[in-house]
Amino acid sequence: MCHRPSIGPAGSVTLGCRSAAIQPSLFALLVATCMGQPEQSRDVGGQMPPKDTRDGEAFSRWYVAAIRRSEIADYFEPVGGTMVIRPYGFGIWENMQAGLDRRFKATGHRNAYFPLFVPESFLRKEAKHVEGFAPEVAWVTHAGGEKLEERLAIRPTSETIIGHFYAKWVQSWRDLPVLINQWANVVRWEKRTVFFLRTTEFLWQEGHTAHRTYDEAQEETMKMLDVYAEFAETELALPVIKGPKTEREKFPGALMTYSIEALMPDGKALQSGTSHNLGQNFARAFDIDFLDQDGERRHAWTTSWGMSTRIMGGMLMAHGDDQGLILPPRIAPIQVIIVPIPAKSEEDQTRVETAVAALLRELDGGGVRAEADRSDKRPGWKFNEWEMKGVPLRIEVGPRDLANDQVTLVRRESRAKEQVSLDGAPRRAADLLVEIQAALLERARTFREAHTATVDDYEGFQASMAERRGFLRAYWCGSAECEARIKDATRATIRVIPADAEADGPGACVYDGAPAERRVLFAQAY
RNA sequence: CGGGGAGUAGCUCAGCCAGGCAGAGCACUACGUUUGGGACGUAGGGGCCGGAGGUUCGAAUCCUCUCUCCCCGACCA
Incomplete structure (x- = not known):
């Protein structure tokens, strides 16, 4: 239960290339001004629009402003529906990746990487699969200055290309199971896009496994669904409901699809992770077969499961408030922001600086991701700014605090303040991060139950x-x-x-x- | 892809109806005073008015087309 961060392996990510075709549709703009405060119509730079979850348009304004102002992400307007994930936002994704990757390794999976380009003939091998994806596939038709003989899909998902390789790699029952995950980008040409929740290109992981029996594949499917649910609740403080999808809602080509569903503040559900039992559909299409112990040749049973940057958007929506974002400590790139309060005398100023440096050192030593904001902005500006960016805990270090050998701790999610001794601050901060993580999950759960x-x-x-x-x-x-x-x-x-x-x-x-x-x-x- | 709305400085917007020097606040730069919840003064920098055509002596403004974003649908692992 320690909230110690482990900066794990960041997944490898390649850039998608776009070709051709279908007209996109698109994305957003405008950051907000101050609404809802008629008295102070003064536009303080960087104020957030309120989080009004009843009005779709207002809620959208909040969401877009929260993401852009906090420097999580930005639009890439020349290609509709695409976005750049900025360093602060990518830091969240890296922490999410680390949390997921750790769980995948713990369940016996290894990472690999498969090509971005999928020949059209591959997609066509599984009828329902190609039918399901046809409208949203982006095609490469020209390369090297020539028209290609066979057009290439930019992967919308990798079942087919991976099936092709599994057919080569699997000969005997001894080769099973194959348990591989890939961190990658995929492209699905969407008609209507939303930051993180639905973008033309997005980052994800896709696990692909092959098994000897149906039961084994089913067990894998359920195991990874459980991993997703546990991850969402533990790391993202996002309560989810898991279960099978109906025939209508399942993945094209799957026997069964299971998903985890989170409830957003506006009352809409977000499919946040899926796990599919693909049966023998892809094994038949790609000839993934093996010689079983009894001498019979049989098709393997495969699964696939994926979680994407989409759930990051869901997490951001779920926890934020009128002040901006609120990041769960376990995935926050900065867990503690230290704001030094300038002192009048040089002596006190030195004291402040010394205390800040010591705090940083101790927090870091204790595995807490902490930073100090030593910029020349005024303290009040920093409070607002870091709250907007969702840093879960702030430590104020000023001359008045230090006169009593204390510092001030302020929780982002409740804005509760407390004075703590300078010596005890690192320990208290670590404890508070655990409390904040729990409080966010509890709050989200309460909301879901109420709705x-x-x-x-x-x-x-x-x-x-x-x-x-x-x-x-x-x-x-x-x-x-x-x-x-x-x-x-x-x-x-x-x-x-x-x-x-x-x-x-x-x-x-x-x-x-x-x-x-x-x-x-x-x-x-x- | 259908219906509605919107693109002017980094951000939020005014100017457009009625064509005539491209503006405000915030942000940014320098200096000074400040600093415990988004400081103030002084002096500055920043624009192909989303893009392309057209009308006109003259277009941010009028006309046509197009791209992008937002909302509502359709579609959507």
Whole structure:
């Protein structure tokens, strides 16, 4: 439970190249001014628009401003729907990568890297797969000054190219399982994009495994789903609900898709990680077969699972407030920001500087990522700035504090202040980071519970979805038609079929009253 | 891709209706005074008015096309 950071291996990332084709659509602008404070219409540089989660447009303004002003990311307007992740934002991603990578290694996986370009013939080998991705694939049609004989897809995902290699690598049951993960970028040409949540190019990891039996593949699928859920809650303080997807919502080419779903402050659900049991679909398409112990040649069972920069956006949305971002300590690039308060006398000034240096040294020694802001801005400006950037804990070191051998600690998420002895500050800071992490998770959980309702009648369903949105637990008979009609009428889709729904026992479908085995989780989705 | 809105300094915007020197606040640079919740003074720097055509003696302003962003849909591992 130690929150000690371990800066792990940052995944390798290559740049995508764009070719051709379809018109994109796009992205955003405007940072905000001061709204909601008519009295002080004075535009203080860098003030955030309030986080109004009821109005989609206002919420979007907050989100875009929070990301741009905090220097997490910026648009790359020449290519619609693409973005640059700036150092502060990439620092978050690196910490996320480290947390995930550690978990992948602990479950026996190794990293590798596969090519960016996928020949069209590869995509075509699995019918549902190509059908599912066709509209969003970007193609390279020319290279080296010539038209290519076969156009190349910029990978939207790597099942096919990896299947090609697994077919070569797997000969015997002794070669199984194959447990490989890749950190990469992928491109999916989206019609409508949102910072992190849906961008044309994004960063992710995709795990691809091959197994001897269905059971083994299924076990792997569920294991990684659990890893995702645990990661989201432990590292990102983002509570999630996990479960299988319906036929309609599953990955093209998969036997079964499972996902973790988080609830955003505006009441919409965010699919934050997926794990697929691909059955033998890709093994058949790519001839991944092996000679089993009994001398029979059999197709392998494969899985794939991915988590992307999307969940980073979800994490940013979930925790921020009117002041800006609030980063969970475990993934915050800067966990503690020290703000020195200038003193009038040279003697006191030296004392301040000495104390700041000592604090930095001790925090660093204790594994806490700390920085001091020694710029010549005024302290008040720094307080606001670092709060906006979401640094979980601030330590103020000024002459008044030091006169009592104390410093002031301020929590970002509650803004609670406390005086602590100079000697005890590093230890207290470390403890507070753990508390803040827990408080953020608790707060997000409370929000989710408050926005999860159980409904049995369709009128209630519609009213609830129109007014509060959020998660709705309701019975569903299993028919794709009911699923589609509910979506048409309320925009809500079935996010997952949660495991805990078993407890409610059978009931009647919320739409047509037909017998239903269990409840499912509905929500409008990003 | 359909409907609606918007692109003018790094940011937020005014100017456009009614064509005539490109503006404000914040941010930025220098110096000074300041510094415990976004300081102040003085002096400065910064623009192909998203892009391309057109109309006009003259276009940020009028017309056409196009690109990008935001919202609502459609679509979407």
